[in-house]
Amino acid sequence: MxxxxxxxxxxxxxxxxxxxxxxxxxxxxxxxxxxxxxGVYKKVLESGEKLPVDIRSISNVNFHCSPAASxxxxxxxxxxxxxxxxxxxxxxxxxxxxxxxxxxxxxxKGGMPEQAYRDVFVPNGARYLSTVGYGAxxxxxxxxxxxxxxxxxxxxxxxxxxxxxxxxxxxxFIVDNDREGNSLFVKHENAVNAxxxxxxxxxxxPALKRYGETTSRADExxxxxxxxxxxxxxxxxxERSKD
Amino acid sequence: MxxxxxxxxxxxxxxxxxxxxxxxxxxxxxxxxxxxxASKETxxxxxxxxxxxxxxxxxxxxxxxxxxxxxxxxxxYVKAGNEAVVEGGFIALEHAIRESVAIGTQQIPxxxxxxxPLTRKDNxxxxxxxxxxxxxxxxxxxxxxxxxxxxxxxxxxxxxxxLFPGDGIDGIKRFFLDTMASFGRRGLACQPAIxxxxxxxxxxxxxxxxxxxxxxxVVGDVNxxxxxxxxxxxxxxxxxxxxxxxxxxxxxxxxxxxxxEVAYTHTGxxxxxIHSFCHSSRRAAARIHSDGRVEFRDDPxxxxxxxxxxxxx
Numbered sequence: 302m303x304x305x306x307x308x309x310x311x312x313x314x315x316x317x318x319x320x321x322x323x324x325x326x327x328x329x330x331x332x333x334x335x336x337x338x339x340g341v342y343k344k345v346l347e348s349g350e351k352l353p354v355d356i357r358s359i360s361n362v363n364f365h366c367s368p369a370a371s372x373x374x375x376x377x378x379x380x381x382x383x384x385x386x387x388x389x390x391x392x393x394x395x396x397x398x399x400x401x402x403x404x405x406x407x408x409x410k411g412g413m414p415e416q417a418y419r420d421v422f423v424p425n426g427a428r429y430l431s432t433v434g435y436g437a438x439x440x441x442x443x444x445x446x447x448x449x450x451x452x453x454x455x456x457x458x459x460x461x462x463x464x465x466x467x468x469x470x471x472x473x474f475i476v477d478n479d480r481e482g483n484s485l486f487v488k489h490e491n492a493v494n495a496x497x498x499x500x501x502x503x504x505x506x507p508a509l510k511r512y513g514e515t516t517s518r519a520d521e522x523x524x525x526x527x528x529x530x531x532x533x534x535x536x537x538x539x540e541r542s543k544d
Numbered sequence: 545m546x547x548x549x550x551x552x553x554x555x556x557x558x559x560x561x562x563x564x565x566x567x568x569x570x571x572x573x574x575x576x577x578x579x580x581x582a583s584k585e586t587x588x589x590x591x592x593x594x595x596x597x598x599x600x601x602x603x604x605x606x607x608x609x610x611x612x613x614x615x616x617x618x619x620x621y622v623k624a625g626n627e628a629v630v631e632g633g634f635i636a637l638e639h640a641i642r643e644s645v646a647i648g649t650q651q652i653p654x655x656x657x658x659x660x661p662l663t664r665k666d667n668x669x670x671x672x673x674x675x676x677x678x679x680x681x682x683x684x685x686x687x688x689x690x691x692x693x694x695x696x697x698x699x700x701x702x703x704x705x706x707l708f709p710g711d712g713i714d715g716i717k718r719f720f721l722d723t724m725a726s727f728g729r730r731g732l733a734c735q736p737a738i739x740x741x742x743x744x745x746x747x748x749x750x751x752x753x754x755x756x757x758x759x760x761x762v763v764g765d766v767n768x769x770x771x772x773x774x775x776x777x778x779x780x781x782x783x784x785x786x787x788x789x790x791x792x793x794x795x796x797x798x799x800x801x802x803x804x805e806v807a808y809t810h811t812g813x814x815x816x817x818i819h820s821f822c823h824s825s826r827r828a829a830a831r832i833h834s835d836g837r838v839e840f841r842d843d844p845x846x847x848x849x850x851x852x853x854x855x856x857x
Contacts, residue, residue, distance in 0.1 A: 305592050325589065369613045371653035381653050382610035387699070387732065411730035411791075433596045434790055435734050436824040438612035439604035440596070458666045459656060473596060475589075475791075486730050489589075489793045493725075496787050500721055504714040507707055518722075521729055 309470065312406075313361045316426055319405050324479040324488075328430055329472035333449065333465060334362040334408070338386060340461025342394040344453065345401060353452040357403045359465065365391060365409030367460035369438070370448070378448040380466075382438030385410035388429070392417050399425040408474055410435050411486070414521075418482035430474035431486075437473075444471025494519045548834040549631040550689055555640040558830050558838050562693045563618060563648030565828035565840070567610040570601040572842055573762040574738065574800065574825045581736060581797040590795030594736070597790070597823055612824040615654040616695035618645050618670055619677040621760065621846060625686020628834065637689070641678055645670050654695075679752075681851055687834040692844040694759040694827045701733030701820030704751060709814050713775070716743070716816060717782060723818045724783050728798055731791035734822035736800045738763060739783065742817040745807030754817035757803035759827055760846035767804055768849075776802045790823070805847070808854075 305327045310318050312332025322328070335356065344350045365388045369381040388409030395417065398404065408430045413422075422429065432441065450465040457463075477485045497518050575598070582594045604611040620641050630637045646669035649656055656668040658675045670676065703723045707715040720741070727733040740758025742750040767773045780802040789795015809815060829844040 304588065327592070367613065367655060369610055369615055369653050369655040371650055379653065382604070382613040382615070384613040386614070411732060431791070434593045434600070434823060435731060436612040436822060437596050437600040438614075438824075439607060439609050440600045442609050442613070443603055443607060459668070460666075486792060490729055492794050493729075493786065493788045493792070497721075497725060500782065500785060501718065504718045504721075505711075507705075507711045507715045507718065509706065509708065511705070518725060521726075 307473075312468070314405050316405065319426060319428055320480065322428055322476045324476055324483065324485045326476040327472070328474045328476060329444075329470040330362060330474070331469050331471075332362075332467075333360045334364050334468055334471070335360050335466070336364045336366045336368070336462070336464040337398075337402075338365050338367070338461060339391060339394075340457040341453065341463050342391060342398060344457075346394050346397045352401070353463065354450070354465075361403055361405040363398070363402065363404045363407050364466075365407065368445075368464060370459055370464070378451065380445050380448060381442055383441040383445060384435060384438040385432040387411050388413055396421045399427060406430055408432065412477040412484055415478075415482060415484045415487050418478040418484060422478055423480070423482045429477045431477050433473050433475060440473075441471055444468050490519075490521075547627060547629045547687060549629040550832050550834055551836070552631045552636040552640050554832060554836060554838070555630065555637055555689070555691070556643055558832055559620070559641050559644030559691055559693070560647050560651075561840075562691060562828040562830055563644055563654075564652055566618075566693045566695050566826040567615055567648070567652050567654060568604050568608055569828070570604070570611060571762065571825055571827060573764060575601060577763040577800045578736065578823070581800070585789065585795055585797050587789060587793060587795040589791070589793040590789030590797060593790040593793065594797060610652060610654065611826070612697070612822075613655060614697055615652075615657065616697045616824075616826055617657055617675070618648070618654070618693060618695045620679070621690075621692040621694065621756075621844065622678060622680050623690035623692075623846065624680065624682050625688045626682055626684050627687040628689050629687070630689065638678060641676065641691075642671055645676050681846075683848060683850055689832045690829065690845070691832065692760065692827065692829040692846065696755070696759055696826070697734060697822045697824070699732075701727040701735075701737070701822075702818060703727075704747065704815070704817045707814040707816050708812070711814060715814070716775070717779070719816055720779050720782065720818065721786070724798060725786055725788070727820065728786065728788045729792045731793075733820040734824070735790055735820065736797045737820040737822055738825060739779070739799050739802045740819040740821065741779065741802065741804040742815075742819075743804060743806045744809035744815060746809070747815060749807045750809075750815045750817045753805035753807055755819045756846060757805040758819040758821040759825075760844045761803045762843050763801040765801075765803065765843075768852075769806070772804050772806060776804045779804070
């Protein structure tokens with residue numbers, strides 16, 4: 302088995318503890334965490350609605366997640382499985398969200414672009430933890446001891462409501478960004494990219510191109526919407542394409 | 545002629561049980577393949593991720609909670625023996641299936657993922673317009689009904705492209721690499737996964753058989769056509785040679801198995817679809833016999849010789 306460095310943290314997390322995290326550390330959290338994704342970000346950051354609670358005093362760990370939850374007979378909620386949703390879609394809200402919420406840890410799926418880490422996470426002393434494998438919902442579900450509260454359930458629905466969870470060693474999570482904003486995902490991608498072109502060698506390109514097709518295989522499909530003017534690409538190549 | 549109808553209540557009970565098995569129990573063929581992959585994977589991070597997934601399956605089964613909180617989009621596949629009769633007819637069968645989705649969503653619980661595409665209205669039971677999808681095929685003889693449910697995750701890892709006959713195997717391999725490499729980054733496709741490829745047909749047929757190849761054929765199953773079988777093996781090896789493992793970390797475990805299905809297509813084209821079944825490969829199958837027996841089984845046995853027939857028969 303691999304030699305992973307395991308770190309157990311109490312939430313709210315201290316800046317000191319956060320600063321000690323290394324890229325690739327395996328983290329488990331105990332305390333109170335909350336969910337917030339586009340439904341909550343839009344309400345607070347675009348519609349200007351007040352947060353239903355003083356989140357700063359409750360927790361500084363924001364989970365990009367929608368639980369599989371249903372009401373129980375005691376008037377509370379049972380949470381079955383918990384998994385993260387892809388975080389790259391929420392990049393445009395993160396700067397303001399850090400200001401409003403004081404979050405120090407964002408947990409989600411797949412990380413964010415390195416630029417976001419450098420521009421937004423580093424100045425806030427914040428880190429991104431990725432869930433493992435993305436389907437470890439039962440494991441994470443076991444880490445949730447109790448639903449402490451839920452806000453905006455009626456307006457936002459189960460998936461987009463703001464859930465407040467009491468957690469006990471919930472994890473594992475993997476630390477993606479280091480103190481300088483470098484991403485573990487990107488490091489691994491670069492290693493993959495170095496070998497990728499070789500696999501295409503000798504395979505002739507298809508007759509019909511696709512409009513807007515990327516010409517670099519190191520490109521990612523995640524990221525901010527394209528703000529560049531559309532380049533006109535001839536969909537019927539007249540000469541052998543260079544790739 | 546008196547045929548014994550299959551009671552609607554039995555369809556409801558079986559479908560509800562399938563909903564729960566699909567969400568909670570990893571199919572044994574996939575689990576075994578992942579265990580084998582864990583022992584072969586040499587990269588630390590990839591190995592850690594695979595072992596975490598294996599732990600997760602155990603916890604899901606012990607706690608009877610879904611493997612993954614994104615419980616996908618429940619859908620049903622129905623194969624009816626030609627002699628099968630359902631009490632109340634097929635309207636009653638669909639009623640029972642839809643009811644099982646609502647019950648399963650509440651009881652398991654599943655995430656109510658289904659929403660109206662524009663208004664985002666959520667009925668909170670995974671039901672809606674054309675939801676769940678229910679597909680039908682038929683088999684000669686037999687007075688049984690096969691029910692299969694698949695709860696497929698759906699945001700990443702699927703693509704379609706119109707290729708042309710001149711693009712040949714090269715075109716297929718390139719599109720396969722494009723899709724694997726782009727959606728494999730950061731593990732958006734939730735790999736390692738069973739990859740299903742649809743080749744030929746119309747666009748809708750191409751998508752349908754590709755998805756069925758991913759979701760309804762077990763790991764280790766091989767297409768009976770030797771040419772197609774050869775392509776399956778080549779694509780599997782190609783995917784695992786990218787050097788990308790789970791979550792897009794360095795590794796050699798990307799494709800657990802590759803299944804290709806073909807359909808006759810327009811003489812000028814060679815459409816291709818790719819589908820990644822995620823590492824929570826949620827499927828469960830059962831046969832309901834007319835005498836009331838219900839047999840649960842691991843292999844959906846969806847692709848039969850009859851289903852793949854070429855002639856009039």
